[in-house]
Amino acid sequence: MIQSTLFDSERMRLPDALELTAVSLRAYGEKYDHWVIAFSGGKDSSALVTAVVFLILTLRIKAPKSLTVLYADTRMELPPLHATAMALLAELRLRGVHTQIVLPEMDKRFMVYLLGRGVPPPSNTFRWCTGQIKITPMMAAIEDLRQKHGQKFLVLTGVRIGESAARDARIAVSCGKNNSECGQGWFQEAKSDAVADTLAPLLHWRLCHVWDWLTRLVPDELDHGFPTALIAKVYGQDEDLETHARTGCVGCNLASRDLALEAIIKREEWKYLHPLTELRPLYAALKLPSNRLRKDGTESRKDGSLVANPCRMGPLTFEARLWGLNRVLDIQARAGVDLINAEEEARIRDLIAAETWPQGWDGTEPLASVPFDNVNADGSIQPVMRELLTT
Numbered sequence: 001m002i003q004s005t006l007f008d009s010e011r012m013r014l015p016d017a018l019e020l021t022a023v024s025l026r027a028y029g030e031k032y033d034h035w036v037i038a039f040s041g042g043k044d045s046s047a048l049v050t051a052v053v054f055l056i057l058t059l060r061i062k063a064p065k066s067l068t069v070l071y072a073d074t075r076m077e078l079p080p081l082h083a084t085a086m087a088l089l090a091e092l093r094l095r096g097v098h099t100q101i102v103l104p105e106m107d108k109r110f111m112v113y114l115l116g117r118g119v120p121p122p123s124n125t126f127r128w129c130t131g132q133i134k135i136t137p138m139m140a141a142i143e144d145l146r147q148k149h150g151q152k153f154l155v156l157t158g159v160r161i162g163e164s165a166a167r168d169a170r171i172a173v174s175c176g177k178n179n180s181e182c183g184q185g186w187f188q189e190a191k192s193d194a195v196a197d198t199l200a201p202l203l204h205w206r207l208c209h210v211w212d213w214l215t216r217l218v219p220d221e222l223d224h225g226f227p228t229a230l231i232a233k234v235y236g237q238d239e240d241l242e243t244h245a246r247t248g249c250v251g252c253n254l255a256s257r258d259l260a261l262e263a264i265i266k267r268e269e270w271k272y273l274h275p276l277t278e279l280r281p282l283y284a285a286l287k288l289p290s291n292r293l294r295k296d297g298t299e300s301r302k303d304g305s306l307v308a309n310p311c312r313m314g315p316l317t318f319e320a321r322l323w324g325l326n327r328v329l330d331i332q333a334r335a336g337v338d339l340i341n342a343e344e345e346a347r348i349r350d351l352i353a354a355e356t357w358p359q360g361w362d363g364t365e366p367l368a369s370v371p372f373d374n375v376n377a378d379g380s381i382q383p384v385m386r387e388l389l390t391t
């Protein structure tokens with residue numbers, strides 16, 4: 001329960017927050033002919049896209065010459081959020097808004113990169129995913145629009161300051177902490193070139209504004225009519241629970257727990273997604289030495305010196321990739337979702353058949369589970385205690 005304070009009456013209410021959004025769009029937005037909204041399907045960007053379209057359609061702000069909603073489909077979204085995003089996009093199109101779904105390149109998609117190219121699951125020390133499945137595709141789409149429009153345009157993002165300056169610093173760099181979204185802050189930083197300028201018109205919205213807006217707990221004249229209530233449900237807001245979800249990949253290997261998935265499968269309507277909880281254990285299994293190659297201790301830099309970790313572990317073996325592919329296909333069949341579609345499966349099998357290795361590896365490296373004498377960066381050798389390994 002939140003205790004009232006003397007200052008509650010001074011807090012900004014949702015209608016005022018929406019008006020301030022309109023003011024910022026009038027002040028900055030009208031300088032640009034073309035606007036683009038980077039939409040991820042998460043709560044903040046859903047609030048953003050619906051608020052902006054609502055303000056335009058109710059003539060509270062002037063419409064730009066064009067408005068494009070770019071949806072970054074990572075192929076790994078939490079299924080109910082992805083479904084809601086699709087419904088929202090359909091409704092936007094009905095209201096005359098141009099929408100575009102942005103996908104990562106086939107070979108850069110999460111499952112294709114993992115199981116086809118054999119790059120091990122991302123981790124906090126090897127985070128290959130955010131850039132290639134979220135940021136790069138969105139940046140490429142924005143560059144394309146720049147070419148098409150022939151002028152710099154405005155990108156609107158759902159970044160919010162919220163109530164805590166300390167939290168904001170974390171939002172800028174974090175991966176899905178504090179209700180932010182993986183890649184959100186990075187994307188903001190990545191657009192500092194001349195392709196587009198960025199505006200975050202919900203910067204001042206508090207979390208309660210976002211929920212009230214999405215659940216349409218608003219005066220009639222502010223009811224946007226978009227199908228956003230399900231988003232709040234996915235986040236647990238309809239039961240007045242503490243927000244448990246964040247938008248990110250289902251089974252994200254960088255989070256300590258997949259709280260969003262754990263929460264939604266407790267609900268009757270999403271119980272069928274339970275097999276998706278097997279993804280994180282699957283990633284853990286793929287990272288085992290028995291499923292990977294390692295360098296043999298001779299890897300060196302251009303100047304001839306040894307690299308920092310001459311015996312580092314690397315890619316997945318073909319057997320591990322095929323095993324992983326079959327496990328994911330089984331999981332998705334039981335969960336009734338689409339993690340790997342037919343095209344992606346064919347590409348994964350092609351890459352394996354072509355004996356594809358990630359850059360810097362050629363498959364001649366030893367299996368990481370075979371005992372070896374560890375080579376340190378200074379060239380010193382730490383003999384393996386074979387007798388311990390055999391006991």
Ligand code: SF4
Pocket residue numbers: 076122127129130133134175176182183247248249251252253254255
């Ligand atoms: S949510 Fe996790 S798996 Fe997805 S891009 Fe971010 S860090 Fe990677």
